[in-house]
Amino acid sequence: MSNITFTMIKPDAVADGHIGAILGKIAEGGFKIKALKLTQLTVADAKKFYEVHAERPFYGELVEFMSSGPIVAAVLEKANAVEDFRTLIGATNPAEAAEGTIRKMFARSIGENAVHGSDSDENALIEAQFHFSGREIF
Ligand code: DAT
Numbered sequence: 001m002s003n004i005t006f007t008m009i010k011p012d013a014v015a016d017g018h019i020g021a022i023l024g025k026i027a028e029g030g031f032k033i034k035a036l037k038l039t040q041l042t043v044a045d046a047k048k049f050y051e052v053h054a055e056r057p058f059y060g061e062l063v064e065f066m067s068s069g070p071i072v073a074a075v076l077e078k079a080n081a082v083e084d085f086r087t088l089i090g091a092t093n094p095a096e097a098a099e100g101t102i103r104k105m106f107a108r109s110i111g112e113n114a115v116h117g118s119d120s121d122e123n124a125l126i127e128a129q130f131h132f133s134g135r136e137i138f
């Protein structure tokens, strides 16, 4: 078990003005911020980040959406970070997400679902390194 996970506050939630509220939920959840920045994915970045989904029917709209505007990228630290963060964000589809979860509170739809959370310790490290250099992670 590793202690870090990677998250993005997605373009929908940034555009809807939810950066502060989502960072508040992350802090309340006991996560420590190890890296943080406002940035924007190019189409090529989004294709690469989500390449495991390349064969899925929603890949094109996912890439278009994720590169459509600024995001907040962050590396978070907590014991059992990957699993606990996925609990905090809720189900992929906000209609199925538990009350009080970030996606239930802030997502627009299954495609525009407010936040990303890594799905494994291995991917957390890969995703953190995709977005941040060593000197940006504290
Ligand atoms: P998660 O983000 O919960 O790990 P995922 O890895 O299965 O979900 O999919 C990555 C993203 O792709 C997801 O956050 C939103 C989008 N997506 C997933 N399923 C979708 C669907 N059925 N229609 C549209 N977008 C979808």
Ligand code: MG
Residues within 6 Å of the ligand: 117, 118, 119
């Ligand atoms: Mg996923």
